[in-house]
Amino acid sequence: MMRVLIVEDERVLAQRLARLLREAAEDDPLQIEMCATLEAASARLADGRVDVLFLDLNLNGQDGFDLLTDTTASPFHTVVVSAHTDRALEAFEVGVLDFVGKPFNAARILKTMVRLRGARADHPASSLAVRSAGRIELVPVADVAYVQAAGSYSELVLRDGTVRPHSKTLDRLLDVLPSTFERVHRSYLVRLDEIAQIKVRKGSRYAAVLASGEEIPVGRTRVEALRERLILL
Amino acid sequence: MNVRLVLFLGLLTVGADCAAQTVKPTEGRFRAGDDLRWAAPDWDDRDWERRGLLDTPDTTAVLWGRFRLQLDGSTEAPGLLVAGAAAREVYWDGVLLGRTGQVGTDRESEVAGPLDAVFALPDSLATPGDHVIAIRFSTFRRPPRASGLLLNIQVLDLKAAATTLPWTFLAPLVFLGGFLLIALYYGVLYASDRTRTPYLLTSLLCLVVAGLLVAESWRSVVGYPYDLHGVRLALINGLTWAVGVLMAATFAVQFAVPRGRWIVAGLGLVAAIVLLATSDHETGTFAVFALALAVALGLTGRAVMRRQPGAALALGGVLICALSLLAAGRDFMEGAFFPAFGALLAGLLTSLGLQTRDQWRRHEAALAAAARLEAELLKKHLQPHFLMNSLASVIEWVERDPSQGVQALEALADELRALGEVSGETTIPMRRELALCRSHLRVMSFRHDVQLELDAEGVDPSRPIPPAVIHTLIENAVTHNAYASGSVTLTLHEEVQEGRRRLTLRTPLASSTATVGPEGGGLRYVRARLEEAMPGQWALASSVEDDAWVTRIDLPA
Numbered sequence: 069m070m071r072v073l074i075v076e077d078e079r080v081l082a083q084r085l086a087r088l089l090r091e092a093a094e095d096d097p098l099q100i101e102m103c104a105t106l107e108a109a110s111a112r113l114a115d116g117r118v119d120v121l122f123l124d125l126n127l128n129g130q131d132g133f134d135l136l137t138d139t140t141a142s143p144f145h146t147v148v149v150s151a152h153t154d155r156a157l158e159a160f161e162v163g164v165l166d167f168v169g170k171p172f173n174a175a176r177i178l179k180t181m182v183r184l185r186g187a188r189a190d191h192p193a194s195s196l197a198v199r200s201a202g203r204i205e206l207v208p209v210a211d212v213a214y215v216q217a218a219g220s221y222s223e224l225v226l227r228d229g230t231v232r233p234h235s236k237t238l239d240r241l242l243d244v245l246p247s248t249f250e251r252v253h254r255s256y257l258v259r260l261d262e263i264a265q266i267k268v269r270k271g272s273r274y275a276a277v278l279a280s281g282e283e284i285p286v287g288r289t290r291v292e293a294l295r296e297r298l299i300l301l
Numbered sequence: 302m303n304v305r306l307v308l309f310l311g312l313l314t315v316g317a318d319c320a321a322q323t324v325k326p327t328e329g330r331f332r333a334g335d336d337l338r339w340a341a342p343d344w345d346d347r348d349w350e351r352r353g354l355l356d357t358p359d360t361t362a363v364l365w366g367r368f369r370l371q372l373d374g375s376t377e378a379p380g381l382l383v384a385g386a387a388a389r390e391v392y393w394d395g396v397l398l399g400r401t402g403q404v405g406t407d408r409e410s411e412v413a414g415p416l417d418a419v420f421a422l423p424d425s426l427a428t429p430g431d432h433v434i435a436i437r438f439s440t441f442r443r444p445p446r447a448s449g450l451l452l453n454i455q456v457l458d459l460k461a462a463a464t465t466l467p468w469t470f471l472a473p474l475v476f477l478g479g480f481l482l483i484a485l486y487y488g489v490l491y492a493s494d495r496t497r498t499p500y501l502l503t504s505l506l507c508l509v510v511a512g513l514l515v516a517e518s519w520r521s522v523v524g525y526p527y528d529l530h531g532v533r534l535a536l537i538n539g540l541t542w543a544v545g546v547l548m549a550a551t552f553a554v555q556f557a558v559p560r561g562r563w564i565v566a567g568l569g570l571v572a573a574i575v576l577l578a579t580s581d582h583e584t585g586t587f588a589v590f591a592l593a594l595a596v597a598l599g600l601t602g603r604a605v606m607r608r609q610p611g612a613a614l615a616l617g618g619v620l621i622c623a624l625s626l627l628a629a630g631r632d633f634m635e636g637a638f639f640p641a642f643g644a645l646l647a648g649l650l651t652s653l654g655l656q657t658r659d660q661w662r663r664h665e666a667a668l669a670a671a672a673r674l675e676a677e678l679l680k681k682h683l684q685p686h687f688l689m690n691s692l693a694s695v696i697e698w699v700e701r702d703p704s705q706g707v708q709a710l711e712a713l714a715d716e717l718r719a720l721g722e723v724s725g726e727t728t729i730p731m732r733r734e735l736a737l738c739r740s741h742l743r744v745m746s747f748r749h750d751v752q753l754e755l756d757a758e759g760v761d762p763s764r765p766i767p768p769a770v771i772h773t774l775i776e777n778a779v780t781h782n783a784y785a786s787g788s789v790t791l792t793l794h795e796e797v798q799e800g801r802r803r804l805t806l807r808t809p810l811a812s813s814t815a816t817v818g819p820e821g822g823g824l825r826y827v828r829a830r831l832e833e834a835m836p837g838q839w840a841l842a843s844s845v846e847d848d849a850w851v852t853r854i855d856l857p858a
Contacts, residue, residue, distance in 0.1 A: 078693070079785070080749065081693050083750075084696075105783065151684075151685035170685070170692075171689055171693030171695075
């Protein structure tokens with residue numbers, strides 16, 4: 069069951085969003101909670117009981133755009149709901165899954181629901197917000213060579229070999245990363261243009277050799293699709 | 302030669318540094334009574350009253366005066382100038398040179414002649430050596446408080462004086478033309494903008510100075526019978542008084558001096574007393590000018606200390622004027638006054654020009670600010686945050702309950718219409734402001750699904766308020782408070798006391814954690830609007846009191 073948190077100070081709009089989300093989810097029940105402020109929502113967000121946050125960026129008259137790097141660095145997905153549609157691209161760049169302009173209708177919310185169920189964001193993130201030592205760092209996506217699953221979170225391995233932990237799961241990162249990132253293994257996302265060649269190892273196991281010389285395991289079921297994409301490159 | 306012209310030349314030579322010497326007697330001998338033999342050069346006048354040349358006995362009856370002087374023969378075209386407030390017959394060595402008016406034995410038989418007269422001296426009379434001038438006076442028409450019956454007597458060189466003629470006419474005419482033009486110019490400026498009192502005062506000042514110039518020059522340029530001398534002097538006194546008072550008033554108004562009215566009134570009173578109390582005309586006018594210039598120095602000096610625009614220029618003009626008058630002394634009216642006043646005027650006009658430029662710039666800035674405020678108000682409500690959130694809520698109402706949806710849409714239309722109507726005004730009646738606030742609260746009630754009300758009982762609906770001021774405060778309160786309960790009432794209260802008016806807006810706090818600080822754009826807008834409508838006369842303060850955000854606006858009643 070998808071756990072949704074709506075942070076919106078316009079009560080009627082929060083109610084509307086909840087109603088349209090339920091309609092879009094059809095038989096798949098949603099658990100929806102609503103808060104008027106982000107402070108009121110923070111406890112719920114912190115203990116990881118939220119899959120997706122619908123966030124109004126103008127809460128109580130404040131410009132909440134700075135909050136985005138904080139929420140996108142978190143494990144849950146962030147969907148911005150805002151009247152300021154001119155700032156959508158800016159939001160996508162830091163890794164929000166979707167940007168819903170106000171006013172919105174049922175069709176638009178349905179699209180968001182499709183994205184939540186695995187389709188990629190309209191505009192991929194150009195950088196990923198990473199929380200480290202209490203600070204938020206913006207890591208340019210162009211610097212990321214591949215992403216490795218590490219339990220409930222991920223590790224971004226950069227081209228210079230350094231590693232940044234990210235709170236999102238591999239699946240959620242894939243949702244917001246550009247299509248040049250491909251799932252090659254249960255535990256790996258790789259940037260296609262980093263792959264120098266695909267090697268066959270003992271026991272019909274496959275590995276992608278990166279520009280750096282590093283080898284990444286490739287899942288047997290994924291190797292054909294990967295090869296096709298590489299040819300297209 | 303035209304007698305008046307000659308006379309004019311004669312007057313000029315009084316102060317002029319002519320190449321030819323001017324010859325005048327040092328004293329006179331006077332005797333009341335009448336005997337034509339007294340004209341004879343060899344009449345024994347040793348028993349006559351001996352007095353200073355111009356210190357004539359104060360009598361109206363027929364009086365004779367005898368004066369002695371010596372010619373050295375160096376004067377090419379000698380003429381005898383006799384000026385005085387009396388009808389007179391002038392004899393040169395017993396020969397009648399001429400008459401001014403008709404000497405009479407009483408008021409009826411006397412005919413008042415010109416104040417000044419010059420008689421050409423034929424060569425047969427103007428021989429080198431000693432000469433006796435005898436003058437028969439009668440002054441039955443001399444007005445009270447007028448100057449002495451004899452004002453000047455001297456031999457002058459008519460030919461030398463003639464060379465300075467064009468200049469002596471030119472100077473007063475140039476100044477007269479200048480003063481009149483400036484008076485006209487500033488009069489027209491004032492007529493086109495009645496708020497510029499300094500323009501009116503400057504125009505009047507120039508007009509009065511032009512009048513003073515005419516009155517001052519009348520004697521030399523046109524001339525008049527001696528019985529009008531007192532009238533002219535009184536006119537000069539009055540005009541001098543007016544110049545002094547207007548000069549001080551102009552500076553007082555131009556530099557917005559507090560209690561300037563009283564300073565000018567005080568100056569007017571003291572100057573009037575000085576003029577009435579001083580028997581001597583020159584001393585009186587000099588004292589009045591000195592007084593007026595001292596006040597003008599004080600007024601412009603204060604403005605300089607306060608760094609008011611144009612103050613230094615005005616002070617400079619006053620200083621130059623004051624110094625030239627001090628240098629010229631009692632006789633300043635004869636020549637120094639008009640150029641000196643020209644300097645003062647130049648300082649005044651340049652400083653007025655600077656002030657006008659500054660005022661124009663401020664005016665432009667105020668216009669721009671008003672346009673900015675109007676745009677800001679309209680923009681705020683066309684901004685996505687307001688408009689799109691409102692529309693999104695309206696859509697929800699339409700889908701949920703169409704009749705409510707229609708009402709929500711109408712409320713939004715009401716607010717936008719009301720905003721459009723008031724945005725360009727500087728102030729609107731409270732009635733319209735309250736209507737605007739209530740339409741906003743209706744929109745917000747639909748958006749938040751809360752009943753928002755404004756209680757404005759006892760607020761005078763007709764008093765003015767800058768547009769959307771209360772509206773903006775309410776908007777802030779509603780935006781910063783996530784009102785959740787079913788009904789919220791905001792209250793607006795008005796108190797009028799001792800010329801001040803206080804508006805108190807109480808907006809309940811939704812919870813203790815509500816963000817209460819409605820600083821930022823909204824409050825900046827409120828301040829700018831208040832300043833535009835009542836510059837410097839308002840105060841705005843807000844605080845938290847008993848679970849409410851309280852904003853107080855103090856305004857002039």
